Amino acid sequence: xxxxxxxxxxxxxxxxxxxxxxxxxxxxxxxxxxxxxxxxxxxxxxxxxxxxxxxxxxxxxxxxxxxxxxxxxxxxxxxxxxxxxxxxxxxxxxxxxxxxxxxxxxxxxxxxxxxxxxxxxxxxxxxxxxxxxxxxxxxxxxxxxxxxxxxxxxxxxxxxxxxxxxxxxxxxxxxxxxxxxxxxxxxxxxxxxxxxxxxxxxxxxxxxxxxxxxxxxxxxxxxxxxxxxxxxxxxxxxxxxxxxxxxxxxxxxxxxxxxxxxxxxxxxxxxxxxxxxxxxxxxxxxxxxxxxxxxxxxxxxxxxxxxxxxxxxxxxxxxxxxxxxxxxxxxxxxxxxxxxxxxxxxxxxxxxxxxxxxxxxxxxxxxxxxxxxxxxxxxxxxxxxxxxxxxxxxxxxxxxxxxxxxxxxxxxxxxxxxxxxxxxxxxxxxxxxxxxxxxxxxxxxxxxxxxxxxxxxxxxxxxxxxxxxxxxxxxxxxxxxxxxxxxxxxxxxxxxxxxxxxxxxxxxxxxxxxxxxxxxxxxxxxxxxxxxxxxxxxxxxxxxxxxxxx
Amino acid sequence: xxxxxxxxxxxxxxxxxxxxxxxxxxxxxxxxxxxxxxxxxxxxxxxxxxxxxxxxxxxxxxxxxxxxxxxxxxxxxxxxxxxxxxxxxxxxxxxxxxxxxxxxxxxxxxxxxxxxxxxxxxxxxxxxxxxxxxxxxxxxxxxxxxxxxxxxxxxxxxxxxxxxxxxxxxxxxxxxxxxxxxxxxxxxxxxxxxxxxxxxxxxxxxxxxxxxxxxxxxxxxxxxxxxxxxxxxxxxxxxxxxxxxxxxxxxxxxxxxxxxxxxxxxxxxxxxxxxxxxxxxxxxxxxxxxxxxxxxxxxxxxxxxxxxxxxxxxxxxxxxxxxxxxxxxxxxxxxxxxxxxxxxxxxxxxxxxxxxxxxx
Numbered sequence: 001x002x003x004x005x006x007x008x009x010x011x012x013x014x015x016x017x018x019x020x021x022x023x024x025x026x027x028x029x030x031x032x033x034x035x036x037x038x039x040x041x042x043x044x045x046x047x048x049x050x051x052x053x054x055x056x057x058x059x060x061x062x063x064x065x066x067x068x069x070x071x072x073x074x075x076x077x078x079x080x081x082x083x084x085x086x087x088x089x090x091x092x093x094x095x096x097x098x099x100x101x102x103x104x105x106x107x108x109x110x111x112x113x114x115x116x117x118x119x120x121x122x123x124x125x126x127x128x129x130x131x132x133x134x135x136x137x138x139x140x141x142x143x144x145x146x147x148x149x150x151x152x153x154x155x156x157x158x159x160x161x162x163x164x165x166x167x168x169x170x171x172x173x174x175x176x177x178x179x180x181x182x183x184x185x186x187x188x189x190x191x192x193x194x195x196x197x198x199x200x201x202x203x204x205x206x207x208x209x210x211x212x213x214x215x216x217x218x219x220x221x222x223x224x225x226x227x228x229x230x231x232x233x234x235x236x237x238x239x240x241x242x243x244x245x246x247x248x249x250x251x252x253x254x255x256x257x258x259x260x261x262x263x264x265x266x267x268x269x270x271x272x273x274x275x276x277x278x279x280x281x282x283x284x285x286x287x288x289x290x291x292x293x294x295x296x297x298x299x300x301x302x303x304x305x306x307x308x309x310x311x312x313x314x315x316x317x318x319x320x321x322x323x324x325x326x327x328x329x330x331x332x333x334x335x336x337x338x339x340x341x342x343x344x345x346x347x348x349x350x351x352x353x354x355x356x357x358x359x360x361x362x363x364x365x366x367x368x369x370x371x372x373x374x375x376x377x378x379x380x381x382x383x384x385x386x387x388x389x390x391x392x393x394x395x396x397x398x399x400x401x402x403x404x405x406x407x408x409x410x411x412x413x414x415x416x417x418x419x420x421x422x423x424x425x426x427x428x429x430x431x432x433x434x435x436x437x438x439x440x441x442x443x444x445x446x447x448x449x450x451x452x453x454x455x456x457x458x459x460x461x462x463x464x465x466x467x468x469x470x471x472x473x474x475x476x477x478x479x480x481x482x483x484x485x486x487x488x489x490x491x492x493x494x495x496x497x498x499x500x501x502x503x504x505x506x507x508x509x510x511x512x513x514x515x516x517x518x519x520x521x522x523x524x525x526x527x528x529x530x531x532x533x534x535x536x537x538x539x540x541x542x543x544x545x546x547x548x549x550x
Numbered sequence: 551x552x553x554x555x556x557x558x559x560x561x562x563x564x565x566x567x568x569x570x571x572x573x574x575x576x577x578x579x580x581x582x583x584x585x586x587x588x589x590x591x592x593x594x595x596x597x598x599x600x601x602x603x604x605x606x607x608x609x610x611x612x613x614x615x616x617x618x619x620x621x622x623x624x625x626x627x628x629x630x631x632x633x634x635x636x637x638x639x640x641x642x643x644x645x646x647x648x649x650x651x652x653x654x655x656x657x658x659x660x661x662x663x664x665x666x667x668x669x670x671x672x673x674x675x676x677x678x679x680x681x682x683x684x685x686x687x688x689x690x691x692x693x694x695x696x697x698x699x700x701x702x703x704x705x706x707x708x709x710x711x712x713x714x715x716x717x718x719x720x721x722x723x724x725x726x727x728x729x730x731x732x733x734x735x736x737x738x739x740x741x742x743x744x745x746x747x748x749x750x751x752x753x754x755x756x757x758x759x760x761x762x763x764x765x766x767x768x769x770x771x772x773x774x775x776x777x778x779x780x781x782x783x784x785x786x787x788x789x790x791x792x793x794x795x796x797x798x799x800x801x802x803x804x805x806x807x808x809x810x811x812x813x814x815x816x817x818x819x820x821x822x823x824x825x826x827x828x829x830x831x832x833x834x835x836x837x838x839x840x841x842x843x844x845x846x847x848x849x850x851x852x853x854x855x856x857x858x859x860x861x862x863x864x865x866x867x868x869x870x871x872x873x874x875x876x877x878x879x880x881x882x883x884x885x886x887x888x889x890x891x892x893x894x895x896x897x898x899x900x901x902x903x904x905x906x907x908x909x910x
Contacts, residue, residue: 447635450602451693453622454629455649455700462623465648469639 010372014380017369021387024427028402029394035405036250049251059233063255066214066230069148070259073213074206076153080304081160082202086190087297089168092286094298100162102305107158108531109312110488110505112218113524114151116512117311118142119223120318127314143225151223152213154308159212160205167201168194173284199270207267211260215395217491218505222512230256231397235495238401246405253398260393312528319521326516336518340526343519344507348526351504354418355486358425362433362486363479367471369430370437375446388431399428400495416498424496425486432485433478440474441467473541480534487527552613552703552736553578554599559608561594561760568594569605570760576738577752581730583739585747586757587783592740595757596706599738601625612703623652628697628735632709634689636681642668642692643677649700667699668692670729687718694726698733705730705737711746723750744784748772756780774896778903781822781896788828788867790821792900803864804841811892812908819897819906827894828869830857830886838891843867845884850874859888 039046053059084103088096121128122142129139140146171194179193195202217231224232230252237249289297322333340348369388372381391399403424407414414420444467452462490505497506504523511520554576561569569591576582584592597603599610601622609616617625628649637645646667650660668674671691681689690710697705710726711719727750730737741747747754748768755765756779764776775781778789793801795818799811813819833840846866847858855874860866867888880886897906 445633445635447631447633448637450600450622451629451631451635451696452637452648452652453602454600454625454627454706455696456623456626456652457648458621458623461652466637 010376013368014372014376014378014384017365017372017384018380018387020365020427020430021384024423025387025390028399028406029390031406032250032253032398032402035246036254038247040245040247049247050255052248053251053255059252062228062230062233062252065145065227066256066259068145069152069220069227069229070210070214070263072145072149073152073156074210076149077157077160077209078202078206080153080157080308081205082164082195084157084161084301084304085164085168086194087301089165090194090284090286091297092288092294093301095302099301099305100165102309103158103161104535105312105528105532106155106305106308107162108484108488108535110490110508110524110527110531112222112490112505112509112512113315113528114155114311115147115219115222116517116520117314118147118151120314120517121310122147141225143223144227147223147225148220148227148229151219152209152216154311155219156209156212157304157308159208160202163201163205163208164198167198169284171197171284176284203267203270207263210263211393214256214259215397215491217395217397217494218509222509230259231395231491234401235397235491238404238495246401249401250405253395253401257394257398260395264393315521315524315528318517319525321518323518326514326518328518336522340519340522344502346500347502347504347507347523350418350501351487354422354425354503355483358422358429358486359479359483361422361426362430362482363475365426366430366433366478366482367437367475369434371441373434374438374441388434391428391431396428396489396491397495399424400492403492404495415496416501418501421493421496421501421503424492425489428489428492429482429485433482436478436481437471437475440471444470477538477541480538484531484534487530551578551734554704554736554738555611555614556595556599557609557611559595559598559605559610561591561598561603561605561607567760569598572608572757572760572762574755574762574765576736578736579734581727581737581739581750581752583741583747583751583754584757585741585744585754585784587742589759590757591760592742592757593708596708596738596740599704600627600629600706626700626703628700628702628705630690630693630697630705630707630710632712634681634686634693634713636684636689636692636696638681640681641677642673642679642681642684645681645692646696646699648696653700663699667695670698671695671725686714687722690714690722691725694729698729698735702735705735707737707739709741710739712741712743719746726750748784754784756783758783774905776905778820778822778898781898786825786868787822787896788825788865790823790865792818793821795819801839804839809837809839809892811895811897813897813906816897816899816906818900820900820903821890822896822898823867823890823894825856825868825870826854826872827891828867829889829891830859830869830871830880833887833889834891836891836893838889839895841867841888841890843886843888845880845882845886848879848882850879855879857886859886861888 036049037045037047039048054063084099087093088099093099119142120126122139123129126142133139142150175197176189176194179189184192214229215231217235220227220229221232221235234249234252234256237245237252288294318328319336320332320334321336322329322331323335323339369384373385394402403420404415406412407420414423448466448470449459449462452466453459457465488505489503490509493503493506494509497503504527508520508523508527511517511523556572556574559569559572560567572591572595584595586592594603598605601617601620605618609618611617637648640648643664646664647660650663655663665674665677668677671694673688673691673695676684676688681692684692690713693710707726711722714722723746739747739750748771751768753765753767754771756763756771758779764771764780766776771780771784775784775787778787781787782789790803793803795801795811795813795816799813801809801811801821803809829838841861841864843859843861843864845857846860847856849856853872855871857869857871857880858866859869869888895908897908898904899906
């Protein structure tokens, strides 16, 4: 194939994709960058917004708090995820599938479920607090750093766990055997050989948790109490009618994005020149532990996954409790579900419709663009690949603000429409689908399609007959994962919704703020069940390959 | 059955000339091999014939008609890949049937022809299997059946044996050759394995850096390599670089009277001799360059023994001795005499390294 630009089908797709990126990423983000340099009252170009964000104690505290919860969430996720990965891949642990399923369910459950479930357990009237405090066990207040970091750790550790475990599973066992043969004790072997070799996976997971932690909006605004972070500050600056300040909100957003970018750069730099080829022929065999050590290992593994699935259990339990209004009564019933169906049926249909439309778009565009990235190495394709990294580092709050700033006015006044929410879900999740389909395609050798062509199939026919069927399981798995995240999206929807375009996560968030735990739990349970079912299908399609979920 | 003519084909990528004015003709029914190290352009040339690469210049003719404007899927060319390229989601039978299906062949005929093709590659019993249940050798047989079942005008093979182990390679190599003979399909075969090329081909084309170095029957290429590169790439060749040649062909090398080569003209030449032509021990009757040296390595391989001899103030030469067990072997460190019979020497022009013919 020649490297010259020809106006064939794929060139049209490439140009279309670049247009999408320009309209939905470059334009909104440049508006917000522009706004960050404008004075709110005079409209003059100024560095004043940045001076305030970086200089005033009010904002500096938010910045420092973001770093604390980011680092805390990351540390917690590492502390839970790495040991869990090492134990389940290197030693015989019973119920490994159950463990990874529970971890995956924690991953796909709506992000803020953890926040309010922990309030129900550890809050001022919490179940657990009532249970243990009479015995003299001190329970730190859930509102504040403790709550945020607890929720982040338990919510995000599955990323570290799944990435590290998959890297550990494909590590050439000869390396660890060689270390053993050279006299390294088990602990030394782990510290000097195994962990350094899987460092790219560990640090990749750590980075992801850091970026997700500083980007998270729901958790700090529900359990943060007095602790303000950049994401909540930007949101409040933008939405509060009294002190609303788009310039400051934009500057805060830019600082937030910069933090994510610095984190990504650091991670790339730390794993440079580390390329460990996976071994596909020989896999490490888990060893048996002595009875005491084995009991301790089982206890640790199950404690981690059960703690992380506790919020989901609490939510499901709560949803079935008897209520009248916001008051819970003894016994069980479907009152909360009845209230949801009676009061806000449209949020369920909105969520379903927006997610389905967005995911359909994502699937078509993502598959086509993935094909271009995997099979056509032109400079334009490279540029597209780079541009699609952007949504990974831009938090939902920021992109939501950028959309409002950009699409509030002509030429494209979209605020308040369903379209803007669908477009947001689309662009936020598109890169993941592109990556997924490109990586599937890279595993399908181009010679297959060529062989079909040489046997007389026209190129479109060869794609349809050979490549597409081979891609399909991966594409469907990616589609379902996009569906789960679209369904659970809170931060950007919260900025973009109006009454009639409200989605389930937004409704849950507002209910929680109002102390209406019943309907919140009922809606959350619906989200949980749909997400769990989708995960089940993904597992079934991908032959229980957990990395299909990332 | 088809004749293939490649006329002045050139192809460049930015900063790299992959094919540099390549012309060659392949006879109808011939087994023709493109041989060369990786990056020599042989695969690019093959893919140009298949229609997966577009050359910058030149044309491809099949039976005298240009095919450059015919898209790959209409060229009726069978292709076999190094990585087999068996469709993993289709059964063996469906893989083989694929090309017939694309051609709209009636169902009953597809079944019949597929069965025959599978029998031809000795896989008759595996029709219903999925590819992952097959060994590498079996997968490549499926690929072969799939390529020939459509009766292509030309069969192209891109290093089809290089993913297989040594024993299987030899076995399948012979099968490919037998199949090609019995079907009489014009075949272009790409390999970097010189022994494979010599064994399997009617004619071999040796390429390097996008250029053709030599085209010929295997025995001609081995006996009379056209360039120093061909001499070293096909078989082994001892090289005496840049030797001074007197006006009447005298070579002042080694002990004793200067040898005379049947060379006239050049004052300098690079001389070459194959290890099996070097005589170790007592000089033979034939005239030759006689050199003294010390044995620095001995390897006994049964049928032959390989000696490495460091010539005093000269190059290190390899000598292969046949039936080494029938006479006493030289030991490591022993001083030995080497004779390079003049009739067995090859001469190459220094610099451009083309062969200089000796007068017989």
